[in-house]
Amino acid sequence: MRTKRAWLLPVAAHLLALITVAPLLWVLFSVLKPPDEMFSMGWPSNLTLDNLQYVLLRIPLPRFLWNSALVSVVVTVIALFFHSMAAYALARLRFPGRGLIFSGILSTLLVSLPVILVPLFLVVKQLGMLDSYAGLIVPAIFHAFGIFLLRQYYLNIPRELEEAADLDGCGYWRRYWSVILPISRPVLASLSVLFFLANWNAFLWPLTITRNPDLRVIQLGISGMQGQYASAWNLILAASVVAALPTVAIFLAGQRRLVEAMKTTGLK
């Protein structure tokens, strides 16, 4: 009985894993087929990179990719900086109103973008940030999740580390910058994978506040092809693969970091 089970479960797991990724592998394979054989179930007459080449050269895909990369990187860097500062104060400093501010920050976790989309649009419009990089970047920075996670991490740093810096006459900024930040590199790395992916994959917000085609991010770009190229599946899928490859690459490279960050969210 025991030996039978010992191989049954892993085999089932491998099979299920294959079924899970099969749709993605099939699309990847389809992109390499000639356009008129996209739907053929058999082996194509030849494999070609034409579809990928076409979307990269004939469609402003590079522009979309650049916009997404710019927004994602800037949001990630600024967000991590602000969040780690806030988390440092919440975890390591004593001040009146600390509990209140922390619960206030936490309570914003219940608010998701689709819920506040309409009023957020009004706020951003009022600030004159519609149809601009600022509009894409600034509202995306503020999210309590990162603050919360970093605070948990900072709570576990031993006091002695900071005390040494204190004795050396360092102010709070020096303690944060030269002691806390360097030791939080692992958690910052995990979060940067998470933040980059979330922003690279963002669709609803860019859709809501940009009209200018030059500001189009990659997700908007490929969704726009749906209407423009109707059933030119070779192009739509090729562009989708281009949009998804960076995320898959970052996932595979930062898998362990991502998993750590994800697990921590589920813990407490």
Next chain:
Amino acid sequence: MTRKRREALAAYAFLAPDVLGLLVFVALPMLLAFAVAFYKVDGFGGYQFVGLGNYRLMADDAQLLDSLRITGIYVLAFVPLAFLVSLGLALLVRDHFRGIGWVRASFFLPNVISLVVVGLVWQFLLVDKQGAVSGLLRPFGLEDVSLLGTPQLALATYILISVWFVMGYQMLVFLAGLKDIPADLEDAARVDGAGRWQRFRYVVWPLLRPTSFFVLVNSTIGAVTGLQAFDLVFVLTRGGPARSTSTVVFYIYEQAFTFNNVGYAAALTTLVVGLLVLCTGLMFGLTRGGRFSED
């Protein structure tokens, strides 16, 4: 300046950027929704006070009731299904075996890809008669079934794709919860002669309560107002066919940005927030807030 005051001032300075940002871009919009709900807003930004007028409109809005019903069905099907599938996967990949890294990564992979790509991928796979899914259904004589073109099947398809998308994430959360269960508890049960099912039922399941609570709440909030309720619907079906996949979030977006009914959309927003608070409260009650035992 005393040390205490210096510390407090430093703390406020450290907190200022994030707190200010959260106030302006999260708290203010939230409050604004409740204020704007009392106005009729025309496209050019003219505000006209209508009191509870927007709320009165809701009662006669058949499309709103439809979208609420669809969201309800979606939540009731998606949340338990995603819960069971991801818990099952977590139990499956809990113990080490050869190739476990690739197996876990595969389950998680859909979650890494944007919902726009997910929507496009499945649209391609589900193209009527020609798509890969039709090909798979051919041996069963079902190749003519239009999964995205038939109202009831479209909703079911949307639910299944959502499960495929989130199951890897929820699996990881469950794995973290499982990791926290002390091994000696299960070993003790094993020594006492408990089988696999009994160990799960009497040791693992009760100890997994906080994790289950987190997954349920998270999954419900995600189902009602998450991105899969908008991004995926937008790309996959645009709410169709015959509005059969028009979730309430998608409907609010349409009201605001297609029909320019910003005030009405704001009122709908407050309605959804109310429903969400109710849902979360209900689950809190049902799971006793995710506490461990019966105490």
